[in-house]
Amino acid sequence: MNYKNRYDFVKNRNLFFGASLLVTIIGIVILLISGLHYGVDFKAGTSLDVALGKTTDRAQVEKVFGDAGLNPVILTMGGNNDRFSARYDEVLTEEQVKQVITAFTGTYGDQVSHEVNTVSPDMANEMKNKAILAVAVASIAVSLYVTIRFEWRFALSAIVTILYDAFFVIAIFSIFRLEVDLPFVAAVLTTIGYSINDKIVILDRIRENLRFAKLKSEGDLAELVHTSIWQTMSRSINTVVTVIIAAVCLYLFGSESIKLFALAKLIGLVSGVYSSICLATPLWYLLKRATLRSGKVAPAKANS
Known part of the structure; x- marks a missing residue:
C-alpha cells in the first residue's frame, strides 16, 4: 500500500x-x-467519609461542619449528594471525629455512617x-x-x-x-x-x-x-x-x-x-x- x-x-x-x-x-x-x-495517602492528615442516608446539598453540609467548628480543607460530595468525603491536613483526635459525627447525626439522624482514615507523618x-x-x-x-x-x-x-x-x-x-x-x-x-x-x-x-x-x-x-x-x-x-x-x-x-x-x-x-x-x-x-x-x-x- x-x-x-x-x-x-x-x-x-x-x-x-x-x-x-x-x-x-x-x-x-x-x-x-x-x-x-x-x-491523604502521602500527606499526614485525616480523611472522613460519611454516608448520610438521605439527599442533601453542599451548603447544608458546610453549615453542619461550621456548627461543629471543624471545617475540612477539602470537601467532596458523592453519590446523589447523600455522602461526602472531608479531608483535614491535621490528624484529628477521636474526640474531634466524634464531635463531627455527632453534629451530622443530630441533623440527619441515626442512619449516618462513617469511615475514618488517618495517616501519620511517618x-x-x-x-x-x-x-x-x-x-x-x-x-x-x-x-x-x-x-x-x-x-x-x-x-x-x-x-x-x-x-x-x-x-x-x-x-x-x-x-x-x-x-x-x-x-x-x-x-x-x-x-x-x-x-x-x-x-x-x-x-x-x-x-x-x-x-x-x-x-x-x-x-x-x-x-x-x-x-x-x-x-x-x-x-x-x-x-x-x-x-x-x-x-x-x-x-x-x-x-x-x-x-x-x-x-x-x-x-x-x-x-x-x-x-x-x-x-x-x-x-x-x-x-x-x-x-x-x-x-x-x-x-x-x-x-x-
Whole structure:
C-alpha cells in the first residue's frame, strides 16, 4: 500500500519535539514552584467519609461542619449528594471525629455512617518513598528489557519517550493541582506498561522493514519510518480507543475514589500513543540518520 499521501510525522517532527519540550519545561517549572498536591495517602492528615442516608446539598453540609467548628480543607460530595468525603491536613483526635459525627447525626439522624482514615507523618513519608521507588524500579526494569531486546537506538528512543509519558501525567496533575494518591501511582505504572507496549509495536515493525530495506539516502530512511508508522497506525488507534472507552466509563460512572485514577490513566493513554507515533519513531530516525551519514549502516538486530 502506498502511504506517501498520508501525514508525514517524520517530516513534521520538529513541531512535536517543540510542543513536547514546552510541556516538559512548564511541568518542571510548576513542580519546582508548587510541587504536587498530595492526597491523604502521602500527606499526614485525616480523611472522613460519611454516608448520610438521605439527599442533601453542599451548603447544608458546610453549615453542619461550621456548627461543629471543624471545617475540612477539602470537601467532596458523592453519590446523589447523600455522602461526602472531608479531608483535614491535621490528624484529628477521636474526640474531634466524634464531635463531627455527632453534629451530622443530630441533623440527619441515626442512619449516618462513617469511615475514618488517618495517616501519620511517618507513614505518609514512607508511602511517598515507596511510591517513588515503585515508579523508578518499573522504569528501570522496562528500560533494561528494551535494551536487551532491541539495538541501542530503539532502546534509547523507547526509554526517553516512556519517561516523557510518565512525567507528562505527573506534570498535568501538578499544573492543575489535582490530588496525587496511591491510585495515581497505579495509573502512572499502567502508563509505563501501556506506553512501552505501543512503542514496541511500531519500533518492531521498523526493525522488520529495515532488515529487507536498501538504504541509500536519508530519504529512503525517512520513507521506511513513515511507512512503518502507517502500517501500525490502525492497531495503535484501535488499541488506545478500546482502553480509553473503559477509562472514560470508569471516570463517568465510577466512585469518587477512582475518578482521579481514571483521569490519570486517560492522560497516560493519550500521551502513550502520541509519544509512540510522534516522538519515539522520529527520535529513532535521527539516531539512525547519524549512522547513515557516517556510512556505517548496520543491519537490524534479530529477535532474541
